[in-house]
Amino acid sequence: MSIIGSYIPVVIFLIVALAVPPVLMFIVYQLSPRSKAADKLTTYECGSVPIGDAKIQFNIEYYLYAIAFIIFDIEILFMYPWAMVYIGHGITEIAVVAMLLFFIVSVVIGDLYMWKKGAFKWVK
Amino acid sequence: MNIVDIVYNPWFSGIVGLILIGIVFVCAILAVWLERKFGADIQSRIGPNRVGGRYGILQGIADAIKLFTKEDLIPAKADRLLFVIAPIIVLGSGFMMIVAIPFGAIVIGDNVYPIAATQMDISIIYLEAVSALSVIGIFMAAYGSNNKYSMIAAFRNMARMIGYEVPLGVCILGVAVMAQSLDIVEIAKAQSPLWFVFLQPLGFVIFFIAILADMGRLPFDQNEAEEELVAGWGTEYSGLRWGLGLFGEYIHMVLGACIMVLLYLGGWNLPKFLTGIFVLGSLMPIFWFVGKVIVIVLIIIMLRWALPRFRIDQVVDLGWKVLFPLSVLNLIWAVALSLAFDMFFGA
Numbered sequence: 001m002s003i004i005g006s007y008i009p010v011v012i013f014l015i016v017a018l019a020v021p022p023v024l025m026f027i028v029y030q031l032s033p034r035s036k037a038a039d040k041l042t043t044y045e046c047g048s049v050p051i052g053d054a055k056i057q058f059n060i061e062y063y064l065y066a067i068a069f070i071i072f073d074i075e076i077l078f079m080y081p082w083a084m085v086y087i088g089h090g091i092t093e094i095a096v097v098a099m100l101l102f103f104i105v106s107v108v109i110g111d112l113y114m115w116k117k118g119a120f121k122w123v124k
Numbered sequence: 125m126n127i128v129d130i131v132y133n134p135w136f137s138g139i140v141g142l143i144l145i146g147i148v149f150v151c152a153i154l155a156v157w158l159e160r161k162f163g164a165d166i167q168s169r170i171g172p173n174r175v176g177g178r179y180g181i182l183q184g185i186a187d188a189i190k191l192f193t194k195e196d197l198i199p200a201k202a203d204r205l206l207f208v209i210a211p212i213i214v215l216g217s218g219f220m221m222i223v224a225i226p227f228g229a230i231v232i233g234d235n236v237y238p239i240a241a242t243q244m245d246i247s248i249i250y251l252e253a254v255s256a257l258s259v260i261g262i263f264m265a266a267y268g269s270n271n272k273y274s275m276i277a278a279f280r281n282m283a284r285m286i287g288y289e290v291p292l293g294v295c296i297l298g299v300a301v302m303a304q305s306l307d308i309v310e311i312a313k314a315q316s317p318l319w320f321v322f323l324q325p326l327g328f329v330i331f332f333i334a335i336l337a338d339m340g341r342l343p344f345d346q347n348e349a350e351e352e353l354v355a356g357w358g359t360e361y362s363g364l365r366w367g368l369g370l371f372g373e374y375i376h377m378v379l380g381a382c383i384m385v386l387l388y389l390g391g392w393n394l395p396k397f398l399t400g401i402f403v404l405g406s407l408m409p410i411f412w413f414v415g416k417v418i419v420i421v422l423i424i425i426m427l428r429w430a431l432p433r434f435r436i437d438q439v440v441d442l443g444w445k446v447l448f449p450l451s452v453l454n455l456i457w458a459v460a461l462s463l464a465f466d467m468f469f470g471a
Binding site for chain 1: 134135137138139141142145191192193194195196197198199200201202211212215216219220222223224241242243244245249267269270271272273274275279282283286287289290293294297300301304305306354359360363364365368437440441444445448449452455456459463467
């Protein structure tokens with residue numbers, strides 16, 4: 001299969017994935033009953049009258065985790081191409097190990113640094 | 125043009141591959157039934173026992189029909205667009221995963237024909253990417269439904285994904301290093317004599333924990349903790365809209381088990397003297413693969429009824445302070461092992 005060809009099924013599946021739920025909901029509209037009670041549209045809050053809005057600002061305790069995630073995730077993604085070429089492409093073992101160490105050390109030092117600085121602490 | 129060319133024509137395999145969606149859907153319905161029946165057995169209850177004979181095996185179908193006759197409610201305060209799109213994304217992420225996963229293979233002689241809608245050269249990265257999409261869907265559902273419980277659940281869900289996507293990626297990297305490929309079919313083929321679980325036991329344990337967290341199964345289902353958050357992100361959802369999201373999650377569970385079998389538990393590989401048997405031998409790898417997937421799904425379901433739930437900060441800490449360093453260790457181990465293989469057995 002060519003590279004472009006291998007993504008044709010993805011497009012077909014994507015179209016189906018986008019088309020199936022609306023079709024199912026259409027069937028539901030044909031089959032389901034309607035009631036006119038107004039209370040059915042209120043937000044659920046254990047049966048009492050809802051207080052305020054849910055879209056308020058509150059402390060996200062893991063903000064620094066999230067920043068760390070972005071850095072590490074991209075760093076890990078950079079290692080995938082490396083993992084494919086390090087054997088059998090004329091690269092010597094020393095170069096392989098040096099490249100691995102460069103990535104690993106930067107990841108581990110980053111992790112330890114954030115840990116020591118208290119980034120991985122659930123802020124109460 | 126012979127038959128193999130026709131079957132592997134992308135248009136043909138893409139359209140015929142849609143059957144796989146149906147099969148996985150049935151598997152997800154069966155997984156719901158299995159979860160209820162098995163959970164009932166573990167807790168000395170009876171569980172579903174009316175629809176479809178003594179064991180209630182058609183309960184899932186009855187539930188699906190019931191969902192079709194429920195009124196579709198969108199709360200007055202909800203953001204209608206987000207509310208409607210969110211389940212489509214959760215379900216769609218499952219559908220997009222089905223494309224790239226080979227559900228077994230037909231082995232004829234030395235040729236292996238994987239049963240997959242497509243075979244990409246980077247399918248494992250693709251799978252990681254589309255499976256992470258469901259988190260966005262869940263967040264949209266929570267933000268759109270404008271409910272406090274849903275919002276807390278979605279934030280927890282984000283925290284969990286952040287903590288476990290990185291160890292998961294590093295574990296997959298360890299597997300890719302050993303198989304020298306990012307194609308999940310090649311990775312499965314590379315385990316022909318020896319499963320990767322024996323070469324990287326540490327990696328398997330980390331991967332298992334991380335994928336449990338990724339699927340949101342207990343002990344990592346803080347986003348649906350019913351004792352504290354009602355129904356988590358789906359609190360405002362009802363009827364079939366809720367059903368779509370639920371099926372999306374169960375599809376994720378089944379597919380997660382498939383990926384685990386393909387990456388670590390040897391996929392469909394069987395010894396040659398078994399696949400050499402006429403016709404039956406060619407089909408045996410499928411049953412072998414499906415059998416392993418069923419065992420993994422049973423283990424995942426059993427864990428739900430056996431383990432208590434962690435607190436969310438404990439979960440995130442486990443991801444960053446234990447699993448991530450250990451997964452880097454596993455990566456070094458995998459590289460060292462494959463370099464040694466290359467030195468002793470390579471060209």
